[in-house]
Amino acid sequence: MLVMRLQLAQLARLFVLLLALAGAGTAAAPAPADLFDDLFARSQPIDATVKTIQASFTETTESPLLRKPLVAEGTLHVVRPHDVEMVYTKPEKKTVTIKGGQLTLIAPDRSFKQERDISQALARIDKYFVDKSPKELRKHFTIAASEDKERAGTYRIEMTPKRKQIEQGLTRLELWLRKDTLMLDAMRMHFPGEAIKMMEFRDVVLNKGAAAGSATPSTPRSGGAR
Numbered sequence: 001m002l003v004m005r006l007q008l009a010q011l012a013r014l015f016v017l018l019l020a021l022a023g024a025g026t027a028a029a030p031a032p033a034d035l036f037d038d039l040f041a042r043s044q045p046i047d048a049t050v051k052t053i054q055a056s057f058t059e060t061t062e063s064p065l066l067r068k069p070l071v072a073e074g075t076l077h078v079v080r081p082h083d084v085e086m087v088y089t090k091p092e093k094k095t096v097t098i099k100g101g102q103l104t105l106i107a108p109d110r111s112f113k114q115e116r117d118i119s120q121a122l123a124r125i126d127k128y129f130v131d132k133s134p135k136e137l138r139k140h141f142t143i144a145a146s147e148d149k150e151r152a153g154t155y156r157i158e159m160t161p162k163r164k165q166i167e168q169g170l171t172r173l174e175l176w177l178r179k180d181t182l183m184l185d186a187m188r189m190h191f192p193g194e195a196i197k198m199m200e201f202r203d204v205v206l207n208k209g210a211a212a213g214s215a216t217p218s219t220p221r222s223g224g225a226r
Contacts, residue, residue, distance in 0.1 A: 036145035037134045039155060043182050053078040055204040058088075063195040076201070082122070095132075121169070140166060151176055154185050168192065 054077050063069040074088035084098045094107040101119030106112070137143060141159040148156035154176040161167045172190035177183065186200045 004019060034145065035155070036157060039145060039157070039182065040134050043177075046182060049207070051080055051207050053080075053204065053206060054208055055201045057202070058200045059088075060198040060200075061196070062198075064193065065195075124165075124169075147179075148176060151186070153179050153226050155179060 006160070023040070039150060057074060057076050059072045061072075071091070072088050074086055075089040077085045077087075078119070082098070082100075086096045089093045092109055094105065096103065096105045098104075098118065101117060101122060103116045103118045105114050134143075137159075140163055141161055143157065143159050145155060145157045148154045157175040157177065159175070161170060161172075161175040169191070170189060171192060173186040174190075175184065176186040178185045183204055184201060186198065188196065188198045190196050
């Protein structure tokens, strides 16, 4: 149960980051001064068209509380600006959703359900991430961008918080963007207590069904994940 609570806390942070990354970048960017500024500016036309995101993912969690890394797989569905659903298929079936500022985790095989209000966390993410220019982001983070030789075909962006308020929830954030599309390829979050969560994405599809209107992630039934 302690591990489950740890995972729920990390998932809450993960979701607010996913929302920020899926919804950030609408502010006007200044003339590029370095690689990060250049990537930010180049991503604006792409970002402006994104309404929904679907992808498969592999999630690796490391923590002093775990004997070995926990590897999970599943699918992700984001509807901007605020709806997210993650359906885990391995190693156990569970569904995690965020809607209306509420995060819900359901693990049907253990008859487990837990909810958490993350509206304040969303507000903090809005404050530090959403609609921020590179200059504004640098007020809150030390940012370094480079081509990643170890992860071929990607750019790596590392963001280290300058403010203690941010460090209380996230000590470091690493992002990998595909060079060909500038889409998010992977993200690694470092949390207080030496916990680390790595998310790797594949089969990313943008705007599937968006033309049909206000599509939203399906709401999981208390009887289990689909």
